[in-house]
Amino acid sequence: DPKIIQKPKYLVAVTGSEKILICEQYLGHNAMYWYRQSAKKPLEFMFSYSYQKLMDNQTASSRFQPQSSKKNHLDLQITALKPDDSATYFCASSQTGNSDYTFGSGTRLLVI
Amino acid sequence: QQQVRQSPQSLTVWEGETAILNCSYENSAFDYFPWYQQFPGEGPALLIAIRSVSDKKEDGRFTIFFNKREKKLSLHITDSQPGDSATYFCAASAEGATGGNNKLTFGQGTVLSVIP
Numbered sequence: 001d002p003k004i005i006q007k008p009k010y011l012v013a014v015t016g017s018e019k020i021l022i023c024e025q026y027l028g029h030n031a032m033y034w035y036r037q038s039a040k041k042p043l044e045f046m047f048s049y050s051y052q053k054l055m056d057n058q059t060a061s062s063r064f065q066p067q068s069s070k071k072n073h074l075d076l077q078i079t080a081l082k083p084d085d086s087a088t089y090f091c092a093s094s095q096t097g098n099s100d101y102t103f104g105s106g107t108r109l110l111v112i
Numbered sequence: 113q114q115q116v117r118q119s120p121q122s123l124t125v126w127e128g129e130t131a132i133l134n135c136s137y138e139n140s141a142f143d144y145f146p147w148y149q150q151f152p153g154e155g156p157a158l159l160i161a162i163r164s165v166s167d168k169k170e171d172g173r174f175t176i177f178f179n180k181r182e183k184k185l186s187l188h189i190t191d192s193q194p195g196d197s198a199t200y201f202c203a204a205s206a207e208g209a210t211g212g213n214n215k216l217t218f219g220q221g222t223v224l225s226v227i228p
Contacts (some may be wrong), residue, residue, distance in 0.1 A: 034219075100146065
């Protein structure tokens, strides 16, 4: 059974629209992260959360907003989508204070 | 600003040979260095990791050699197998300095191909 569930696996969106990427982890971890992977910038850090609180944000655009409704959830809302947002978005988790991440299988986003 | 650099970008070895993947970093605060293995269509998976207090970490066919003075490390894969063909990422974090924010900074990856 997958320990980190990301939904959907594939997503096609129209420029200017808004999408939410879902991430749930069942590892009992307290820290969760979002990374973006594209041909230009492999595994680029976006956000980190610990105990549902934002710890670090390296995303320049406010169009990207993480949402943590539960301890084991960290969704990513992306508004006003652009073609440059096309990438694979990975969610990961770890114990707070530990850098051994477990990654999900990713959401592949294509913005047309 | 690329804080973690990997070389080569791609590497091809024959089955049974030793593959050597290199990594260097700039931030002296980095003290934990995991390597991740990623297959196409999957997320990265933790392979092996080393802390800066050690100069070598071994796990089966995978060994990390670490040189703190030169800020360099390398991953050696001995007796390479076709199933080792994947992208390998070197990563770094400053666990001792960040007070709970264990952000991993990744290199750009090395694509390894092992020919049978």
